[in-house]
Amino acid sequence: MSYPVLQVSELSKRYRLGEYSADTQLREVIMRAITKFAKREQEEEQIVWALREVSFEVQQGEVLGIIGRNGAGKSTLLKLLSRITYPTSGTLKVSGRVASLLEVGTGFHEELTGRENIYLNGSILGMRKQEIKQHLDEIVEFSGINQFIDTPIKRYSSGMRLRLGFAVAAHLSPDILLVDEVLAVGDADFQKKCLNAMDDLRTSGRTVLFISHNMAAIESLCSRCIWIEAGRIRADGEARDIVSEYMKTFAQASTGSVNLEAIESRSGNGEGIFTHIEFLNESGETTNVIRSGDRLTIRLHYRAYKLLRDLVIGINILTEYGTLLAANNNWATGDSIPLVEPGEGFADLEIDCLYLLPGRYYLSLWLGKWNNLHDVLKNCIHFDVETSDCYGSGRGIDSSFGVIFFPSRWKSCAPQDHALLTKIDLGA
Amino acid sequence: MDIISTKGTEIPQLAEIKSSYGITQTVGDLWHYRELLYFLVWKDIKVKYKQTALGITWVILQPLAGMVLFTLLFGRVAKLPSDGLPYPIFYYASLLAWTYFSTALISASNSILSNTSLITKVYFPRILLPAAAVTSSILDLAIASIILFGLLIFYQVPLTSKLVFLPLILVLLVIFTLGIGQFFAALNVNYRDIKHALPFIIQLWLFASPVVYPMSMVPEQYKWMVSLNPIAGIIEATRALISGYSIPWDILGIACAVTVITFILGIWYFQRTARRFADVI
Numbered sequence: 001m002s003y004p005v006l007q008v009s010e011l012s013k014r015y016r017l018g019e020y021s022a023d024t025q026l027r028e029v030i031m032r033a034i035t036k037f038a039k040r041e042q043e044e045e046q047i048v049w050a051l052r053e054v055s056f057e058v059q060q061g062e063v064l065g066i067i068g069r070n071g072a073g074k075s076t077l078l079k080l081l082s083r084i085t086y087p088t089s090g091t092l093k094v095s096g097r098v099a100s101l102l103e104v105g106t107g108f109h110e111e112l113t114g115r116e117n118i119y120l121n122g123s124i125l126g127m128r129k130q131e132i133k134q135h136l137d138e139i140v141e142f143s144g145i146n147q148f149i150d151t152p153i154k155r156y157s158s159g160m161r162l163r164l165g166f167a168v169a170a171h172l173s174p175d176i177l178l179v180d181e182v183l184a185v186g187d188a189d190f191q192k193k194c195l196n197a198m199d200d201l202r203t204s205g206r207t208v209l210f211i212s213h214n215m216a217a218i219e220s221l222c223s224r225c226i227w228i229e230a231g232r233i234r235a236d237g238e239a240r241d242i243v244s245e246y247m248k249t250f251a252q253a254s255t256g257s258v259n260l261e262a263i264e265s266r267s268g269n270g271e272g273i274f275t276h277i278e279f280l281n282e283s284g285e286t287t288n289v290i291r292s293g294d295r296l297t298i299r300l301h302y303r304a305y306k307l308l309r310d311l312v313i314g315i316n317i318l319t320e321y322g323t324l325l326a327a328n329n330n331w332a333t334g335d336s337i338p339l340v341e342p343g344e345g346f347a348d349l350e351i352d353c354l355y356l357l358p359g360r361y362y363l364s365l366w367l368g369k370w371n372n373l374h375d376v377l378k379n380c381i382h383f384d385v386e387t388s389d390c391y392g393s394g395r396g397i398d399s400s401f402g403v404i405f406f407p408s409r410w411k412s413c414a415p416q417d418h419a420l421l422t423k424i425d426l427g428a
Numbered sequence: 429m430d431i432i433s434t435k436g437t438e439i440p441q442l443a444e445i446k447s448s449y450g451i452t453q454t455v456g457d458l459w460h461y462r463e464l465l466y467f468l469v470w471k472d473i474k475v476k477y478k479q480t481a482l483g484i485t486w487v488i489l490q491p492l493a494g495m496v497l498f499t500l501l502f503g504r505v506a507k508l509p510s511d512g513l514p515y516p517i518f519y520y521a522s523l524l525a526w527t528y529f530s531t532a533l534i535s536a537s538n539s540i541l542s543n544t545s546l547i548t549k550v551y552f553p554r555i556l557l558p559a560a561a562v563t564s565s566i567l568d569l570a571i572a573s574i575i576l577f578g579l580l581i582f583y584q585v586p587l588t589s590k591l592v593f594l595p596l597i598l599v600l601l602v603i604f605t606l607g608i609g610q611f612f613a614a615l616n617v618n619y620r621d622i623k624h625a626l627p628f629i630i631q632l633w634l635f636a637s638p639v640v641y642p643m644s645m646v647p648e649q650y651k652w653m654v655s656l657n658p659i660a661g662i663i664e665a666t667r668a669l670i671s672g673y674s675i676p677w678d679i680l681g682i683a684c685a686v687t688v689i690t691f692i693l694g695i696w697y698f699q700r701t702a703r704r705f706a707d708v709i
Contacts, residue, residue, distance in 0.1 A: 026618075026619035026625075027621060079548075079706065084550065085704075093442035093444045096440060102548075102549045102550070111474075112478075120471055123463055124464065129466075
């Protein structure tokens, strides 16, 4: 029997920019009030609707995927559902215990040991002391860091922290679990573990709401999917249909030269922006055809509005389903760009041999440093790789051979009858 | 656990999430999260005593050093009266309360800002953060109090039965500190220059409170003004309980009234602002 456990109707969330911010000073507010009073002027305020009149219902036992671009309002929705922030208007009804997992290891303290942090984190996520005690051995076992469990976590690697945090989260037993992009971090092994745990939740009949940019994960885990765009629900339905519809909307133009300035869904401080991208062939001409094994140059044109030091430019290549294939940047390759004066410039990523098999690939671009990003364009453009004779064997290798290839050859050492061979040779 | 039974034909009721609840629901919510308060206090204490090599020594050293300084400066040099108590006891008693108040107030004021990652990632009654800050500081006070008893014995001040009322004074102190602390905690989130102003406010507060001087030194016509500060009543009552003099009921009464008002106003402002914390922080 299915019945709703979550009901959202006409939910809206408005942010007023400039009302309060992380650096509001009391003296400024007083000064502003005085000047405002003196001039009798109405200050202009900027209003941003993070969510607008969103309505949906979730049935008990449903696993609902939430997709959308950055800034579309997905995280705001999850924050409203988990009571971290409150709606401007609309209602929100739930039944049962809700746990939100917006981050792995929330509230971990460096000085405390792994065991102590299990208690702290578990309690923050809403577990009872008794529950934690009961599951402690399982949690430690699951994390796989038994021998370091009494070591302060400041000595842990980031991977160990992640495992510990996830071990706690995996033992939560809420009626409704809200998960935000937890799977985006960690190595492949860890991601697999996360997905398995999510799958367990699904089979145990719990209701899960799950935000991800990993379309493969959404498709495999979720029965239903909601696509949010600009604070509104754009589509709601069968996960597979919504995902493929969603993927289609990414920048339509594929190869040659593409203007990036018009793309709206970008983040970063804007001190420098990408203006356009060009794909160049071996002879340095703009190309419309990219083939497996090609020598390819990706030219990224940018405009700097300020003096930028130690600029890092990165390109991430993703599959159609959002799986990251390669993340390349000039810091990793050691090709530094020490100084960029304000103005226009470009950087080339020279790829000696494109080891991608035929198919559609997406690019994400970023400009700046990890802690100071100027421009980030996620999945901003896609390109198609065409079939080619990449092994030089005269055989067209297509997408049925997978996603990547590597220059390779086979050498055989099969059992052979030398006498027979000699005979054949002689006979020939 | 409040998992609603899903067996049988019973369909669980949907409950609306609101931004503010009535008193009964708020109290129920706090009760539900009581273990988190315990863990937050436990974390504060663990971390504090793990981090500083001096640990407990520091907790005792702070009022002790102040007591020595005040005894020399205000007692021996300025020769301020001490209501018949030996100077070290007179100052140590007031410094115990004052040290608790000032350190707990500062840590409560920073409790929201220093836990940004919790505020933006998970729900719990936000008031637990300043509450944990003022609660975990009680341990410091308790440890430092041992020295007070040492001093009483050393100076042969008779231990009267009145001393059993000290914990009641402590309750008053903690409630007042929480009331002021949550007010500043919320203010600190909204206005980032509060953290620069607070040490200055605390310094002025020190001299407005009878920490270095006795209440009896305050001119009669200003007494009511000084009494409006509950710290005055708290310190005076502590000294009276130790010395066995009669308890200054008038000052203590005002202190209780002001504490209750402060606590209500503090909680009101805090709860009103708490809804916005995740948006502003």
